Amino acid sequence: MPYASYTYQGVDRVGRVDGDTLIPLDLPALGSSEALQAAAELPAEAVAVADVHLRPVIRHPDKIICVGLNYHAHVGETGRELPTYPVMFTKYASSLIGANDDIILPPESNQVDYEAELTVVIGRAGRRIPLEKAYDHVLGYTVANDITMRDYQYKTHQWLQGKAWDNSTPLGPYLVLPQEVDLTSAGIRTRLGDRVLQSSDLSKLIFDIPTLISTVSEFTTLLPGDLILTGTPGGVGYRRDPQLFLQNGDEITVEVDGVGTLSNRVRSE
DSSP states (O other), X not given: XXXXXXXXXXEEEEEEEETTEEEEBSOSOSOOHHHHHHOXXXXXXXXXXXXXXXXXXXXXXXXXXXXXXXXXXXXXXXXXXXXSSOEEEEEOGGGEEOTTSOEEEOTTOSOEXXXXXXXXXXXXXXXXXXXXXXGGGEXXXXXXXXXXXXXXXXXXXXXXXXXXXXXXEEEEEEEEOGGGOXXXXXEEEEEETXXXXXXXXXXXXXXXXXXXXXXXXXXXXXOTTOEEEXXXXXXXXXXXXXXXXXXXXXXXXXXXXXXXXXXXXXXXX
16 A cells, blocks of 8 residues: 655645545654554545645655666666765755656756656664665655756766755655565666656666665664665666757656656756
């Protein structure tokens, strides 16, 4: 059963997705595994998905850790050597937008790119988490589009200024629990309209989910609601010939089989 974070009649809620309906929970926000398990449903307050504003699944994470160069094909298209340790950078909570929100093209950037990513949502706090215990700390999974301003990313050797723009990173539409999806070789893809730009599967991750959780938790405590974006496959716009960047009026869609489909319109600021 997927879950959503949404706003209805000016009130932020969490609900279980039942087809085209949301069943509210007596829960202020998604994040803690224990809190979700203990939450009661409020069926009398059910509402249609079409009538709500879907917010990012996690609205105010303490940490957003993103992984770069984590698919063999993407490493190959960049011309870099295969990493022996995960390449990581961060985003801010202010970067996140919902599943139906517009991706805004800032006037400062002419190279706004897409990146399909499976996102791990942490549900239980932990530090120095061993590989064999990593999945015990997962609340669930969702989909992200790691929108990147390439002309800003490559201003320096650090990527922060190209990755952490306000209101730039769609996250959602739903949270799927670990026991309800098999990610072993789940497909991941990006479509621009009807054109497939990225297509791979999660078996091609260089560093798998337990490795990422264990590695991150070596240097920082992972908290409920923290996000780990696991990297993007090959086919990003910057590395295509000719290059392809998002334009006003585009509709960009990111899919992870069994987890969800995330579609956003693109418009100029």
